[in-house]
Amino acid sequence: MKNLALLLVIMGILFSAGLTAQNYVSTEPQDKNAILEEFTGVRCGNCPAGHVVAAAILAANPGRAFMVAYHPANSSYTAPYTGDPDFRRTYPNAFYSTPYCGSSRFMPSAFINRRQWANGERIQSRTLWTSYCNTIMGEPSPANMGMSTTYDLTSQELSIIVEIYYTDNMPDVNHIYVMLSENDLVSQQSGATGAYTHKHTFREAFVAQWGDEITEPTTQGSLVTLEYTWDATASGYIMNNCEVLAFIENQANGEIITGVGVHVGESTYIEPTAIFSVDNNYVGVGGQAIFTDESTGNPTSWEWAFEGGDPSSSILQSPPPITYNTAGQYGVSLTVTNPAGTSTINITNYMDIGFPPEAAFSADQTMILEGEGVTFTDNSTNDPISWAWLFEGGTPETSSEQNPPEIFYNTPGIYDVSLTATNEYGESILVEGDYIHVGGLGIWEEAATKAYTLYPNPSNGKLFIEARSTKSLEQIIVRNVSGQSVLTHHIVNGVLQTLDLSELEAGLYFVEIKSEQAVYLEKIILK
DSSP states (O other): OTTEEEEEEEEEEOOTTSOOOOSSSOOSOOBOOEEEEEEOOTTOTTHHHHHHHHHHHHHHSTTTEEEEEEOBTTSGGGOOOTTSOOOOBSGGGGTSSTTTSOSOOOSSEEEETTOOOBTTBOOBOGGGHHHHHHHHHTSBOSEEEEEEEEEETTTTEEEEEEEEEESSOOOSOEEEEEEEEEOOEEEOOTTSOSOEEEOSEEEEESSOTTOEEOOSOOSTTEEEEEEEEEEOTTTOOOGGGEEEEEEEEETTTTEEEEEEEEETTOBOOOOOBOOEEESOSEEETTEEEOEEEOOBSOOSEEEEEETTEESOEEOSSSOOOEEEOSOEEEEEEEEEEETTEEEEEEEEEEEEEEOOOBOOEEESOSEEETTOEEOEEEOOBSOOSEEEEEETTEESOEEOSSSOOOEEEOSOEEEEEEEEEEETTEEEEEEEEEEEEEEBOSBOTTOSSBSEEEEOSSBSSEEEEEESSTTSOOEEEEEOTTSOEEEEEEOOSSSEEEEEOTTSOSEEEEEEEEOSSOEEEEEEEEO
């Protein structure tokens, strides 16, 4: 067994009420498959007659009967003619020996599921192969087998997946055999005229001489998955002509339970079951959804239909992102097909398409003195279900309530407020920069003396601001109760600044006084 890498054995326990993980093997009880292991040789004059019988059995029982043709090295019948290829292998020698064969050995001959048919004889003449294969195929099997093979032309790596599903309890130890054979090999053949084409010629075994033990549970409802890889680089085989045979053996009596075979690059098929998922069932208008095929049974074709979607259909296993441009509830259907059958799943109202929220909020006031509070109100549209507030400079700084409790600002400054509103269809973020203006109390931080004097308050239209020095203040802004600037006064040389407010309506105003060190806020009343 050259260049063989046994990768990984994976077992999954299946329950009748649960979902199965198999892709290549049926879970329904089936009859046994016939496994014919033929012993043949190029110098065996009667072997072509045996080849005819074996070929007829396979032709009459597609998918039920499988074979491998051994050319054991411990027989004079298998020695190649001069200039011909050598089909001999040492691996079959242990099988083509007494007393394992029985009391004798001869060619053409074969094992039929390695059963000891009469008087302890496993080896049988070609006249009995057909009837014994029919007997085997009429018996119920405690296990089913499926297989998938792929061959990478670039790396020349053969990958094999074998699935075994137990439909009944198997208390005895089971062994797995996996082997490669090649078709259309040409050589001289005794008993035939001219060049002769050989079929199902044994090439490689991917397991030990007497198979590998299945260590996973072999109880009813168990699925055993076995994976193998093999590097064919140095083999010289024409892989397109090759096939893989796998079978399981009951170690209590040495009999093959059942088996399966496929050509390289092919798989067995079970009737598919259409299954799919989506990354999100709730999508905002104009948004996209990504669908994933999760069908079992190894489908070979797919037909998607997306009600209300763009595109509205696809024949790809993985369709492109589907865009939904109109609010509503829409169905999705998937039909999958393989050589064993077709399956369709149609889910109505599967996709819920709606409008994400538009974040909006208001505050009862935006111009306050330090230590005062602000009450915020959520005004978002499209029915948010969650809110995330962030109040720069506020206490508390965050809230997840729709209408948060009063937020207090204890440090003078100008602060941002943001709200993220979310519903099933998406989210919206609104950031109001420089939204809350918090003024000081008119006292320098480094001294307990006033930096300025503001008078008169209330005012009849003239407002005077007297600074400690010409460098104490930089700018004066008068704002209405909505926070809008109604007058801006740039400081000019001189300690006394005069503001003419006579054009403003009577009411409450805020005077924002900026210095090098802070922003101060004074409330004034204009009569």
